[in-house]
Amino acid sequence: MGSKNMEVLFIKKDQIQVNNQIRDKEVRLIDFDGTMIGIVSAREAQLKANERDMDLVKISPNANPPVCKIMDYGKYLYELAKKEKEAKKKQTNISVKEIRLSAKIEEHDFAFKLKNAMKFLKDGDKVKVSIRFRGREMQFTSMAYEVIDKFADMIKDYGKMEKKPSMDGRSMSVMFVPIKEKQ
Numbered sequence: 001m002g003s004k005n006m007e008v009l010f011i012k013k014d015q016i017q018v019n020n021q022i023r024d025k026e027v028r029l030i031d032f033d034g035t036m037i038g039i040v041s042a043r044e045a046q047l048k049a050n051e052r053d054m055d056l057v058k059i060s061p062n063a064n065p066p067v068c069k070i071m072d073y074g075k076y077l078y079e080l081a082k083k084e085k086e087a088k089k090k091q092t093n094i095s096v097k098e099i100r101l102s103a104k105i106e107e108h109d110f111a112f113k114l115k116n117a118m119k120f121l122k123d124g125d126k127v128k129v130s131i132r133f134r135g136r137e138m139q140f141t142s143m144a145y146e147v148i149d150k151f152a153d154m155i156k157d158y159g160k161m162e163k164k165p166s167m168d169g170r171s172m173s174v175m176f177v178p179i180k181e182k183q
Contacts, residue, residue, distance in 0.1 A: 017058040018073050019046060022066075027058070030069040039065055096175075098128045101151070103143040110147075114154055121158040121178040130173040144172050152176070 022042050029037040029045045032054055040048075049056040049070045057076065060067035097120040099113050117127045129151060131144045148165050152174075159176040166173060 017061065019049070019056050022046070022056060022058050022068060024058075024066050026065045027068040028063065028065050030059075030067065032070045032072075042068075045070075092124065094124060094126060096126045096128055098130060101129060101131050101147055103131055103133065103137050103140055103147060105147060110151075114151065117151075117155055117176070118158045121155070121176065124178050126162075126178070127159060127176040128173055129176065130171050132171045134170075138170065141167070141172065148172070148174055 022045075024042050026039050027042050027045050029040050029048065031037055032052060037048070045068055046056050052070055054070050055073035056068050057071055057073055058066055058068050097117075099117050099120075101110070101113060105113075117129070120127050129148065131147060133141070133144070137143075145165065152161050155176060157179070159178050162175040162177050164174070
């Protein structure tokens with residue numbers, strides 16, 4: 001029973017009962033190949049598992065009687081870990097990149113920030129564009145709206161505005177999300 005030591009190494013979230021941990025009087029037993037053996041005592045089920053040099057695993061503790069299966073527990077844990085790893089690979093992480101502009105931004109600076117925003121959107125990240133107002137610039141929020149509209153117009157092939165620009169204290173911000181490519 002090579003997988004006995006594996007019980008200590010892997011602690012499952014839902015605490016699957018294995019071998020001597022199973023304390024029920026009777027269990028419904030399934031063989032390692034999936035055939036139903038029937039309802040037997042837990043001790044008899046453990047003996048059958050020992051005969052096959054495998055482990056007895058309680059797979060459905062809430063059933064009446066609980067369902068146990070004869071299997072290689074170490075291999076079972078390995079398969080579960082492998083599936084979880086594959087699922088993690090398929091997940092996509094979307095991060096938010098921030099670009100700061102000013103209401104009176106020069107053309108070259110604007111083009112540079114626009115190029116970076118396009119790169120971020122191509123990579124699948126969200127882009128938060130914010131304009132911070134200093135001193136008397138608060139009186140000229142209309143200039144900031146023009147800068148954001150120009151930015152949105154030039155970036156429309158890569159991303160779209162999530163919602164209209166909003167004021168938050170002394171800054172205005174808007175979020176751009178990447179456009180999903182049709183496959």
